Amino acid sequence: MAEKSLPKINPVDRPYWQGAAAGKLLLQKCKACGKLQFFPRVVCVDCFCTDLDWVQAKGEGKVHSFSWVFVPRNPAFKEEVPICYATIVLDEGVILESRIVGGRMREVKLGDRVKVTFQETASPEIRLPVFELAS
Amino acid sequence: MRRKKVCFVSYGSTEYSRKSEEPLLRHYAQAIGNALDQTGLKKSDIQGFSVTTQASPDYSPHVAEQLGLELDWVLNGDYGGAGGVMSVRRAADAIEAGHVDLVVLVGGNSFDKSVAHQRPLEYQRANYVDVYGYGGPNTLMALIQRLHMEQYGTTLEQIGKIAVAQRANACENPQALLRDPMTMADYLNSRMISDPIRLFDCVMPCSGAECIVLASEEKAKQITDKLVYLVTDAEKVHYQIANMLPDKTTFGTKVVGERLFAEVKREDIDLFEIYDDYPIAVLIQIEDLGYCSKGEGGKFVEAHDLTCKGDFPVNTGGGQLSMGQAGLAGGFLHIVEALRQLRGEAVGHQVQKAERALVTGIGWLNYGRNLGTTAGLVMERRA
Numbered sequence: 001m002a003e004k005s006l007p008k009i010n011p012v013d014r015p016y017w018q019g020a021a022a023g024k025l026l027l028q029k030c031k032a033c034g035k036l037q038f039f040p041r042v043v044c045v046d047c048f049c050t051d052l053d054w055v056q057a058k059g060e061g062k063v064h065s066f067s068w069v070f071v072p073r074n075p076a077f078k079e080e081v082p083i084c085y086a087t088i089v090l091d092e093g094v095i096l097e098s099r100i101v102g103g104r105m106r107e108v109k110l111g112d113r114v115k116v117t118f119q120e121t122a123s124p125e126i127r128l129p130v131f132e133l134a135s
Numbered sequence: 136m137r138r139k140k141v142c143f144v145s146y147g148s149t150e151y152s153r154k155s156e157e158p159l160l161r162h163y164a165q166a167i168g169n170a171l172d173q174t175g176l177k178k179s180d181i182q183g184f185s186v187t188t189q190a191s192p193d194y195s196p197h198v199a200e201q202l203g204l205e206l207d208w209v210l211n212g213d214y215g216g217a218g219g220v221m222s223v224r225r226a227a228d229a230i231e232a233g234h235v236d237l238v239v240l241v242g243g244n245s246f247d248k249s250v251a252h253q254r255p256l257e258y259q260r261a262n263y264v265d266v267y268g269y270g271g272p273n274t275l276m277a278l279i280q281r282l283h284m285e286q287y288g289t290t291l292e293q294i295g296k297i298a299v300a301q302r303a304n305a306c307e308n309p310q311a312l313l314r315d316p317m318t319m320a321d322y323l324n325s326r327m328i329s330d331p332i333r334l335f336d337c338v339m340p341c342s343g344a345e346c347i348v349l350a351s352e353e354k355a356k357q358i359t360d361k362l363v364y365l366v367t368d369a370e371k372v373h374y375q376i377a378n379m380l381p382d383k384t385t386f387g388t389k390v391v392g393e394r395l396f397a398e399v400k401r402e403d404i405d406l407f408e409i410y411d412d413y414p415i416a417v418l419i420q421i422e423d424l425g426y427c428s429k430g431e432g433g434k435f436v437e438a439h440d441l442t443c444k445g446d447f448p449v450n451t452g453g454g455q456l457s458m459g460q461a462g463l464a465g466g467f468l469h470i471v472e473a474l475r476q477l478r479g480e481a482v483g484h485q486v487q488k489a490e491r492a493l494v495t496g497i498g499w500l501n502y503g504r505n506l507g508t509t510a511g512l513v514m515e516r517r518a
Contacts, residue, residue, distance in 0.1 A: 007262035037379060039263045039502055045377040065383065067277030068330035069270040077268030082330070085269045087278055087383070087503060094379040095503040099267040110285050121266075128266055 002076040006123055013040040015054050020127050025057045025116045027094055038094045059116030060134065061090035066100065066108055088114060088131055102132035141227040142355035143363040143514060145173040146471045147346040149243075151312050151459045155342030159190055159245040160201050162461075166241055166344035167202070174358045176237075176348065183208035183229055183238035187218035187463045190244065198241075208235045215498020216410050217370065217508035218242060219347075219466030224368045224510070226349045236354040243344030244462020259502045270329040272412065275500040277332040280415040283384045284331065287430035289418070291331070293437055295322035297414035297449065298335050298456055300441035305453025307443070307483040312341055312459040336413050341459035345467035347474070361478045361516070366491075368512035369394035375504050386416075387509035388423035388495060395493070399513045401425060406476055406486045407447065408469035408494045411454040420495055421449075424511075443484045451476055451484055466496045470512075477516040491515045 009017050019026035027036045030044035031051040043050050066086035072078060084100040086108070100108055101119065113134040118127040147169025149162050163186070171177065184206050186195040195209045208229050212222030219242060226238040269275070283289050299319055305311035317335065325334040355362055371387030401424075409417045418432040426447075427435040439447035452458060452472040455465045473492035475481040481489075492514050499507030 004268070005261070005265035007266055009262075013262060035377075035379075039259050065278040065282045067270070067274045067281060067332070068327070069268060069274050070326075070330070071270050071273065071328050072268045073271040074265060074268065080268060083268045083270075085267055085274050085278070085329075089380065095381065097264055097267065097269075097503055110281070130267070 002074055004076045004122065005074050006121055006126055012042055016040050017126060019054065019056070020118060020129050021125055023118050023127070025059045025129050026054045027057050027092065029053045029055045036092055036094050038096045057090050057092050061088050061114055063100070063108060063110055063112045063114055064089045064095060065110065084108060086131065099130050100133070101130045104133045108133065137227060137365050137367055140352045141230050141365045142350055142352055143347060143365065143474055144350045144355045144358045145170045145176070145348045146474045147171070147173060148310060148471055149343040151310070151341045151343035151461055153312065153339070153341050153459070154246045157245055157342065159188065159243055160198065162243045162245055162342060162344035163198060163241050164202060166243065166346035167239055170239065170346040170348050174348070176358060178204065180237055181239045182206065182235035183210070183226060185210035185212045185222045185226055185238060185240040187212035187222055187240070187242035187466065188244060189213070189462050208238065212240065212242070213463070214508045216412055216463070216466045217496030217498040217510040218463045219470050220368065220494060220496035220510035220512050221370055221508065223347065223349060223365065223470065223512060224370060227365050227368070230349065230351050237348065237350040239346060239348050240467070241344055241346045242462070242464040242467040244340070244464055245342040263502065272500050273329040273332045273337060276413045276415060277329040279383050279419070279505055280331050280413070283415060283419065286384065287433065289433035291323060292319060293433035294336070294414045294418060295319055296436050297417050297441060298322050300445070301411065301450045301454045302457045303442050304451050304484055305457030308452045308458070309483070311453040311457050313339065313453070313457045332413065336415070338412055338455045338460035338465065341461050343459070343461035343464055345461070345464045345471045347467060347470055363474060363477045364515050364517055366513040366515045367395055367398040368510070370508070370510035373501065373507050374509065376501070381504045383505050384419060385429065386419055386423050386497060386506050388420045388497065388511065391495070391509055391511040392424040395511050395513055396425065399491070404491050404493045404513070405448070405488050406451055406473070406492045407449045408451070408473045408492060409449055410466065410469060410495045410497045411450055411456050412460070412465070412497070414456065416497060417449060420497070424493070443486050448486045451481065451486055466498065469494045469496070473514055477514060489516070
């Protein structure tokens with residue numbers, strides 16, 4: 001029986017996952033040029049500075065695109081199909097990939113406002129940032 | 136612009152099969168053998184060797200050892216779907232630089248149980264994509280297709296026309312695995328995989344290999360009288376990577392096209408072998424190459440006949456969508472088909488005027504954007 005995929009936390013993104021576990025959505029911010037970026041990396045993708053800070057995003061944004069997944073790559077997710085896999089543009093101006101959950105997810109349209117929420121996983125240390133349609 | 140000194144001299148394909156218990160090495164050997172036989176080359180003529188595959192650990196020196204190749208140049212051409220075009224570029228560089236006169240390039244895939252399809256750990260994909268239950272490339276391309284449909288009014292019928300036209304081409308191509316006629320209704324009614332991507336938007340994984348032989352002009356003239364030149368080529372890797380608000384519906388192919396068409400006239404291309412992991416990707420590349428403006432791809436497709444008999448022939452042998460995708464051989468298939476056309480050997484699906492072909496490759500769907508690798512080349516038959 002396949003298990004649902006969990007992140008393999010590494011030294012670079014440990015703060016991100018610790019933040020998520022505490023209910024915070026963290027982005028990297030370059031200390032030199034101020035650029036925000038996601039996903040976590042070892043350098044700023046703009047100026048290549050290695051001195052990166054973590055800042056908390058508001059956790060609000062809008063739906064950029066989405067797909068209803070009927071055939072997940074990992075069969076462990078089959079029980080949840082269709083999964084609403086989405087790209088979200090945060091108000092801070094950063095794109096990220098996640099999924100849309102919640103009772104109203106079937107109504108999703110491009111441009112809809114969304115808000116982050118944190119989903120429990122099989123691991124007590126890991127909560128996944130996912131999004132719900134904002135009321 | 137290439138200094139017009141590098142030519143394609145031969146090609147070889149294996150038969151494709153849905154599943155194969157054959158070791159991948161046997162597919163390589165067969166495709167290479169066919170390419171050598173086509174022009175009477177011997178194994179000892181191979182000076183340089185490139186392997187493109189996702190089936191690690193089949194790195195090129197390992198494959199060369201298995202095939203008994205003593206070499207002066209070797210390459211792992213692993214750039215996703217752009218691996219065919221990008222490997223040709225590197226081989227041409229080596230020939231131009233004088234390192235070697237002749238390079239054999241092979242790409243392939245097998246369902247061989249002894250070779251696990253392991254990829255190097257994809258750090259971002261494991262931690263930020265897999266965890267949400269995504270559906271692989273089907274989902275990532277679905278995000279792009281939905282945006283294109285919503286932003287530009289592109290319809291499923293316009294996208295489906297590409298799949299249907301390619302199937303019509305495949306019906307005339309004995310090498311294609313999928314040769315049952317396909318109607319628009321078949322396309323529209325095919326099973327939903329990752330909405331709006333349907334089953335007939337997806338390539339069918341299969342086993343097989345494709346091989347290309349590239350040589351210096353001097354060497355090429357000793358080998359064949361059907362000279363096909365590599366005219367110009369370009370690539371763009373991780374276009375828009377530092378842009379946190381990327382335009383998902385524009386690929387690096389836009390930059391590739393600008394570079395190619397600085398050297399060759401857009402209207403002088405006779406046929407288009409456009410990397411077709413999905414029909415929407417073909418449509419977007421037609422836009423990015425400048426055959427119409429961004430967002431007009433749907434209307435362009437509607438206005439043209441895309442079959443091998445048409446005014447804008449695309450993927451004349453059926454492409455990966457109808458021939459099957461033997462892993463990263465998929466990025467060689469388009470070059471091999473262009474060679475067949477330019478040499479006048481595309482029996483049953485020959486384009487009438489086939490002097491100049493454009494080939495593209497795209498690959499490595501990346502995080503939040505679209506394609507990590509994009510590449511293109513123009514090849515030309517000269518007497």
